[in-house]
Amino acid sequence: MKALMSINGxxxxxVHILLSFTExxxxxxxxxNAKYTAEDYKGETALHIAIERRQNKIVKYLIDKGADVNVRAHGLFFKRKTDGFYFGETPLALAACTNQPDIVTLLMDNSKTTIDIQDSYGNNILHALVTVTENGKPHNPFMIAMYExxxxxxxDLETVGNKENLxxxxxxxKEGKLEILKYILNREMKDDENKTLSRKITDWSYGPVSSSLYDLKGVDTESPNSILETLVHNTRIKDRHEMLRxxxxxxxxxMKWNKFARHMFLLSFLFFFAFNIIFTLMFYRQRKDDKVHCPLSINQLYITFSRIQEIYL
Structure with a gap:
């Protein structure tokens, strides 16, 4: 670890001398496979450091000598909620999120590598790649290419949920990652082997005009944690309006607005408008003549209107 922290000629x-001696x-x-035990870097090994330092030859040598390819670095420095960085916790996630395709290939070709391993948040490598993308950043094409x-x-990796069931x-x-969301929603693969990964299929096209079919699983509101519901209700998501386009x-x-939402909105508006008028008239009448008996209290009136609204909407 000490040697890898100070890279030189x-x-x-x-590294070869040290490993030969211990062997x-x-x-x-x-x-x-010695790990950091300090709370900040707990679980980190020499393999993590070699990947972080982009030392491809040393990474390969460590793997050939038996370095654990599934080890997780889960110290405080590697947590998303601190001032550290988050590239996942495994060597594979670290290599992918730092755009090292050669190391990714090396690890994926290794029979000992568990590709679908999940970290402390339940995220797999695809979750980690989504997290490190930043809208408008030049590294996004590399991250999306790595994702694909x-x-x-x-x-099957894309169907796996994390601890938040996302x-x-x-x-x-949820994270407001516009560019990678656009890629996922509009991904179309023409080759037969990977056609099942398409979320968009072009039905027909004539010049600039085309008709496309989309996979709505996880998108429409019938799915738990659906994209549509997340974007409509969470006003804190950055680029929310661009995503909805x-x-x-x-x-x-x-389609939802034209089919039923506008009618629901109109009925809701009419119910509340009528309630406000009746409430105002009753209040004005009570102030004018305190002796007038009102058969319904304001609370009862509100509950009545709410129940009527529920029935219709």
């Missing part, structure tokens, strides 16, 4: 040679004395496994690369190899797509909506969200909202 001799680092690779030093000769039967301490290799204990040495190569991993998804093509492990097709899939990567739903997490993108994405297809199929924009068309879905328009």
């Amino acid at each position: 001799k680092t690779e040679e030093i 000769e004395h039967g301490l290799l496994d204990k040495f190569i 690369k991993i998804l093509r190899s492990y097709k 899939t990567p797509m739903q997490l993108a909506a 994405l297809e199929p969200l924009d068309s879905l909202l328009r």
Whole structure:
């Protein structure tokens, strides 16, 4: 670990000497997988540090010598709610989130790597990639390309929820990640092997005009933690209005409005308008003549109107 924290021309040679020495004395496994025990960096190993320092040759050497490829760094520094960074907790997530495709390929080709491993938040590698994207940043195309690369190899990862029961797509909506959400919603794969990963299918096209079919699973309000419900009700999401303009969200909202929402809105408005008029008249009459008996109290009147509204809406 100390050698990898201070990279220089001799680092690779030093790592080889240290591992050879421990291997000769039967301490290799204990040495190569030694973890930080301090609370801030708990669980971090030499493999994490080598990946962070982008030392591809040393990473490969460590893996060949038996470094644990599924080890999790879960100290305070690696938590999202601190001033540290969040690139997931595993070597694979760290490599993917720091855009190191060669290391990602190396780890994914390793039979010992558990691709769908989840971290302290229940996030898998796709959740981690969603989290590190930032709208308008130049690294977003790399993150999206990495997302698709991993998804093509492990097709079920995108359907897995974290501890908040959010899939990567739903997490993108909640976190306000406009660009990667747009990619997921409009992903269309033409090759037969990966066609099932498409969330958009072009039905027909004629010049600039086309008709597309969209997968609404996790999008429409019938799904738990749906994207539509999240974006409509959570006003703190950044770029919320831009997200609602994405297809199929924009068309879905328009269809709901034309089908029933505008009628619900009108009825709700009429009920509350009538209530306010009656409330005002009753209050004015009571103030004018305190002896006038009112058969319904204000609270009873409000409850009555609320029940009527529930029946109709």
